[in-house]
Amino acid sequence: MQAFVDQLLILWDNAPALLKGLEVTVELGFSFFFLGFFIAIFIALGVVYGSKTVSRILSGFSWIFRSLPAIILLFIFYYGPARIGINLSPFWAALLALGLRHAGYQTHYFRGAIQSIGTGQLAAARALGMSLPRGLFEVVLPQMLRFSIPASANEYAITIKDTSLAFAIGVVEILQQGNYIIAREYNPLTVYITIAIIYWIITRLGTRLFSHLEERYKIPGFELTR
Secondary structure, eight states, rough: HHHHHHHHHHHTTTTTHHHHHHHHHHHHHHHHHHHHHHHHHHHEEEEHHHHHHHHHHHHHHHHHHHHHHHHHHHHHHHTTTTTTOOOHHHHHHHHHHHHHHHHHHHHHHHHHHHHHHHHHHHHHHHHTTTHHHHHHHIIIIHHHHHHHHHHHHHHHHHHHGGGGGGGGEEEEEEEHHHHHHHHHHHHHHHHHHHHHHHHHHHHHHHHHHHHHHHHOOOOOTTTHOE
């Protein structure tokens, strides 16, 4: 019993450090999720509706960033710009590396969602006098976002967990704060279990939100007719 109390006291004493790391984790995770999200929208539209050359270039971008390990991208974006005189902070290097990586994955999801809509609706919009950009953003885009909610929920979970890699280039997120605590207290199991629980809570809350959005915006009976 005393050992359990001692563990709780250690966590209580180091709670401010963990909360500070959690703040960085959440900020980083949400930043590169939404960076990837918005970039992926335009890339997916370009892949499906762009010229053959544009489609190949954008597909190549998606393929490259989906093929490389996240840790390699972190090192490239952290050390690479310094070679040409651009000094990025660890946070910004992680944001660009992981944001573009997840843009590659979300492009794949959005492309599939667009292709599931078919070409008839856009053709009808054009026949009604809509310009191509207006047809894309008023007819195709809302449906694409709706159909891709389950995939986005999965990508959110992956994004939050990928923030734990950012400590490799010096980002002091929750895992790095945990490592500092372990170095002082030498109690790795308690600290890592606590961090694991925090990751689970963040991931669970986010995926529940996506499930709510999916339920709210689904079209009753539409899935049966697709």
